[in-house]
Amino acid sequence: MIKRISIMMTFIMLTLFFAGCSKKDQEINRTSLKMDTVIQIKAYGPNASEAIDAAFTRMDEIEQMASANIVTSDISKINQAAGKEYVKVHPEVIKMLKTAVKYSKLSNGAFDITVGPLIKLWGIGTDNERIPTDAEIKSKLPLVGYSNISIMDGNNSVKLLKEGMSIDLGGIAKGFAADEVIKVFEKYGVNSALISLGGSSIHTLGKKPDGTPWTIGIQHPRKDNKQNYLGIINLSEQALSTSGDYERFFIKDGKRYHHILNPATGYPTDNGVMSDTIVIDSNIPDGNMLADILTKTVFVSGIDKGLKVIDSLPGVSCMAVTTDYKIYKSSGWKIQLDNLNPEFTMANRQ
Template identity: 35%
Template sequence: MPGRSAVAAGLALACAACVGGSPTREEGHADAMGAVFSVIVYDEAPARARTAVDQALDEVTRLDARLSNYKPNSEWSELNRSAAAGPVKVSAELFQLIALCLDVSRRSEGAFDISVGPLMKVWGFYKGSGHLADPAELSNALQLVGYKNIKLDARTRTIRFARKGVELDPGGIGKGYAVDCMLEVLRRNGIRSAFISAGGSSIYALGAPPGANGWAVKLDDPKQPSRPAATVRLRDQSLSTSGSYEKFFIADGKRWSHIMDPRTGSPAPGMLSVSVIAPKTVDSEAWAKPYFILGRVWTQQHKPPSFRVFMCEDKPDQPCAWIE
């Protein structure tokens, strides 16, 4: 996944910082949401550090069981199966997450849309490496895509779909949400120094490792993979990356990536990667794709002051750069 160097940097820094033996370093890993979640914790109390790591991993396992669209018994999958037939009562957690998704959809003018499930299937990116979409199937899939087809009723806490065949995909926000939930578990345990990663594409840096003023994270340069495009030092911040340079296929002399523009039904052109630094991981992950799709000018005009955005455009003469 894009951003794997972020994890490598965090792990390397953590290992370097642990020389000297104090405070205790604990770590753990779990497979969830199609990614490997990793947690590194520093704390003066070894038992507290271990408990915090284990509980954080339990939390992502819980969320995977609820929010995965690959697990047939998850609440997310049940919603996809049933909401076209009528309103479905959902948990407060799922309702609030989908409400957040719709808010991002509105604010991004439809560039973020969790109803892209049918598009991911016709382009072969659902459980696959991708292929050209059949024109007739693509036309049918586009009829099912659009966040306005998702109807929420806050009074009854129900969700329904406006038409049969609508299918929601949590891929653009689920990992970021899970990282934030894991972070809250660590904080409840009194942890003040930690590094959480969801497959490298979404991370959160809590505090700083011993002897440092932040977590050093390298951002990939898709044009020159042998060296990083930038290095940032994160402290109490998240970073998420969306990239077209690792998951794609070649057809008709073009590269087609898995990042879909819901408005056109096709992979978004013009960008190699976008990294977003934000206070919350759910926000950095959710906004990385709209910024990728909508490009430099729109991002400059609309990004909040609390966000930092790093773009690598698919132009030979355009270096990767921070968007001011």
Template identity: 30%
Template sequence: MKPELPFPALLLAREAMATRFELVLPGRPTPSLRAAGEEALEEIVRLEQLLSLYRPSSEIAHVNARAAVEPVRVSPQVFAVLERARRWHEWTDGAFDITIAPLLRCWGFMGGEGAMPEDEAVEAARAVTGMQWVELDRRNMTVRFLKPGLMLDLGGIGKGYALDCAIEILREAGITQALLHGGTSSVHALGAPPDAEAWHLGIESHPLQPGGEKIPLAVVALKDQSMTVSTVWGKHFQQGGKTYGHIIDPRTGRPADAALVSAVMTASATDGDALATALIVDGKHHHARLSRCLPGMKTLVAWEAPEGGKLQVATFGIPLLPDVQAEVIGDSGGTRNEPAP
């Protein structure tokens, strides 16, 4: 269904990276506007051919198949993503890790909804996880694995990178107003819509229990910014009364259970994608430190209170809606009961 907009706009869409990318281009649907929009969406499709481990012909699939045997040369774009992923691995003390694929496979989240593995299988997968086993040679643009069994998965950063590249194509075409989103998790705003100062978007927490209602947390204004929202309940399964989500803590080898939802506003969707994942893993305990990794970032993390039945929220520059029923955790480690002004 096409959204109702209060201004004329060209709406385009493309399926890629296991989601639907939709582009809003305000203005009359001229041939030049359509051509720029189609080129931006085609760039996302092209990047999927480079970055997806599920594409047998992709550069990442080739790296996974050969890098334990010999250094594998990759394109500048793929190398740039790998370098940025390494930086985020360092900044987050390992909470973000693109070598997570063996653990995702172990827990049944690669192509499935998940299943409980044996402890021995988890430990075996952990043994072949870790960025310390990935050697990046910038001079030769090569990737080498220092241990057999490693596997890269750029699912936690690739969509954001694709958004950034697509938005850059629109900028180069002279477009100053656009909204591009990939599914419900990532969005990039170029300029503002007609007769408005920014694009306004909502942030919701998933329910405290499966089947419950989502909880509105905030409404943000985006202009020349991206926003990424990550949730622990994208893919999940239940066992023994507990929910296990698809975001794995690479340091423990087990599904992260610290946070329900995280949101990141930043200039780069690449950075927002990586940080939103790390905040699900570690945001409950290190929200303030992680939110200061780069200047200008705004973040929000929500989790269930220890006593259960209510939310606790930490925010860094994103004010909550006035009627949010949640305890707000201050960045200094203290608490306050009122939403941020």
């Protein structure tokens, strides 16, 4: 068994060029391990240091609420009470759950936060990763289904209707955190920053101090070398999220088993997509959270169904890469892809 787990920024590399040395342009760069991933923040301005401190504190608060790996979190309490009773939770958890359910409906279940039992069964990215039997997977499938999340708005309470169900917000909490960091920066008057949560969730606030956009390289999905880009894009005031079958996976008998599970089958998604990147304009509310959700939606739905979902959403665009090294774009993708790796070709949707 060959195993590769990456929590560092292995599939989105940032190439940043900075100018100026005044206090206004002073760069503050901090890195921390939070929310089970590496967080990197670069910010500029006289209040940048205080803003980053406050941002990390805010992320700690979110992790304490939303992590399924912290026994005292709201999500753990919901999971522990599955099939038994309602649990009163923080209003921000309600917001994440409601948003998740909304887009689960929109995607016909391609995105579903109730895959917790399947995630635990496979254990991908942990010391217990393995290939479950068909019987084991079939036994867990009845526990997967967003329609069995019951939310009582009046008192912010949640209940999972079947015992044994469990929620995992891994596909949404980082994006929510990035949205909250932007609010913190606005409070401190920071208008030039780049926030990277594990490399998979990125937000560009304003432009670089020299007035140019942020330059972001999207790594080749089948090469570890960080200089092997698929291509390079420029962003300003946008949220970006990427999902791929190379973030957490293991290989056995020549087959890749990755962490993005299909809620309908219980197996790692296998539809020819190996990565996709969502970009959302900053004027779209909760853009980072939506970007996180929609990357999973496209990955599980596949090129045709997934990009149709993206085409229906204003201010949202997507670029998806298939295992035959073809790149497909949503109708709204207008971003120039520079220095395209010659191994990849642009393809037209049918």
